[in-house]
Amino acid sequence: MTLKKWINLTLISLLLVAILGVLLRYKITFSLPIINQKYLQHSHSHFAMTGWITQMIMILLACRVSSVFSDQHFKKYNFVLFFNLASAYGMLVSFLFQGYGPVSIFFSTCSILAMYVFGVQLWRDMSKSTVKLPSFPWFKASIIFAFLSTLGIMFLVYLMASRNRDINIQQATTYYFLHFQYNGFFFFSCFGLFLNILDNKGINLTGTNKFFWFYSIATAISYFLSTLWMHFPLGIYLIVAASGIVLLMGWVWFVNQLRGHLPALRPSLSVPVSWLLLLSAIAYTIKVILQAGSAIPSLNNMAFGYRPIVIGYLHLVFLAVITIFILGYLLYARYINYNRLLWYGMIVFIIGIIANELALMLQGLAAMSYKVLPFINESLFIITVVMLTGTIMVNLGIYKKSSKHKD
Template identity: 45%
Template sequence: MNSFLSKWLSISILNLSFVAALGLILRYKIAYSLPFLDQKYILHSHSHFAFSGWITQTLMILMIFYLSKTLGKEIISRYYWLLYANLISSYGMMISFIIQGYGLYSISFSTFNIFAFYAFAIYFWQDLNKIKEKSTTKLWFKASLIFGVISSIGAFNLAYMMANKMTDQNWYLASVYFFLHFQYNGWFLFAGMGLLNDKLEIITGERKKLYRAFQLFCFACVPAYFLSILWLESITNIYYVLIVPVAAQLAGWFVLLKVCNNNRSMITQKITKHGKILLLLSALAFSIKLILQTGSIHPELSHISYGFRPIIIGYIHLVLLGVTSIFILGYIVSFELIRINKLLITGIIIFVAGIIINELLLLIQGVAAFSYTGIPYINEMLLGAAIILLTGILIMLISRFRIYEKEHRLKKINSI
């Protein structure tokens, strides 16, 4: 088993447990009370660490491993300092946001984190160019890096507004959605698609269709940002123009699904049973996301969706947990990038169950909000979902530590 992946993916799962623990605190504060902790500070810590400490860190690890398969294991050492830089700055953000919210230390760590990503983007781009073979995978990865860099514009603008106590609500929300869009519809999505495309090209050989899917998604990414800010009166006249990027995304997804369906038997032979289920769940979540995004073109639906907090929270969690996190775990399990055992699978099952319960509860809360109807004990039930999520991750973590300890002992014995 690859020692690089074993160590660093174990750290990623540890980071995911911190994300879940912060989410649990947020839910507890809503249901009950923790007066000595500021809700907004915990929320900033939770969201920033989820993006950088869990998803970005793990995507970096998997992308570096992709390079090592072509350019040799020696390439990994070139990235160690970047992984540590991202990790340290992520921990710095997690702690400093809890203590002070947006302030000197949290903004400094956030800035350091962004520049660490810039360095990763430069390094990875250079190394991708060393791979002579033409591949759509390289295009997915390059686009992901570009969109990741673009997303930082929103982050810098937010930091500037917070530091200068600017209170323009529309500008603030537009910056938030700018960062979010180019993170999860840009960096996260395109990096994940790059990892998936690498496997699909090898298994199916359908390079032309996979390239067409990339073209459609890439074309749609930038204009699709305006779907996030349709509540701004200044752009209400572009609703129907946005049908084009929405249609492009749907067409791109249809092409990918068709490739997978046409080569179903070959793909099934190359991935594990549990990995297949996880990837299918991630695909289902992504399909739901695209359907909701399509519905947001309608003016009334757009205003309704952005007017109710449970709907926004449910959508963000659908993307970050249902699509991205399940995909990452599914990808790791599908191709057995770490040692898989029953305890790890049990943890993943509980974690996924927690995601499904959480999304269903948020859906119920969101629908009820339309008629301003309160759901009895909804906050306590959401707290229960958060406990299930954390429990699943802790079981995964125990599994990883046991395996890592065993691998470490075997390594010592073999070196004697």
């Protein structure tokens, strides 16, 4: 299957994620007895990660690495892309009807195997390539983080099979998986793709090798920021707290380095692409500030003690940082047709993302005061409908003819 067909098919997965999100919010707000809420939640989260983000990242990384070989090299990845997408749809259906059960665990295992096959294949291609792109170290690190994250899934399955009901262990394992997926696999893949944009424009930042190693090590250690309730000894706590500060200062350093090259970069980026990349960068800035702030025990208890705040943080990374970046990269690389319908769809989608973050933040702040905001669930339901509307417009827009990028 061609690259364009893969991208169009995966954007349909984003549409399905939005539909599941609407159903989930409808279930919370109104009555929908035919659907189990926990099952729907599992289906939504697993398919969003595997069927949308992971699938699209696999496509973009395979395309980038294949570009140094030949036009036909990308077809080598067709099997593993089919395998991963089939696993994602299997999880979508099985989790919806049985939650964690034999069938859903089978498809989860298949998705892990797909990740292993993809990672090994991509790593071999990067090692064989005579052209060493600046993005390759970031792609390799993303694979390592993806492999590490699968250990969390395996351990969760073990906990369920052994009927271990320890909430703390389950929570720590869940955060382990999410951390190495979101902050490891997702971010490092996208950052490597951004370096691809800079490399195409002949922009080389000094000190990126040291930046890479500092960021990789700090990312691994910063997992423990989500488990500070374990009450580490002071020495370990200081190291963990320092990892959050390193991530924040590293990001400040990178942005400062990039500022000097903006005059050369801006003319080569269309206005829509520039806005999408800027919004993603702003969202990531907020994310690293919150992550560094979580080293303060009182803030950590608030961040991980209230469900709306946890959900808001996950959506911040998943939607505002990663998804918006991917949409920007697709436009930059001209993998999707640019037209007004597509752009307006993205605007509607982004308005929904921002409104969702604000609503979840207000809900979390109210929960801290043991208050319930009036009509908050109804508002969140309407917001998910807005995001769904945006994804529908985007999916319709990719089939319209291209138009010139206009301010």
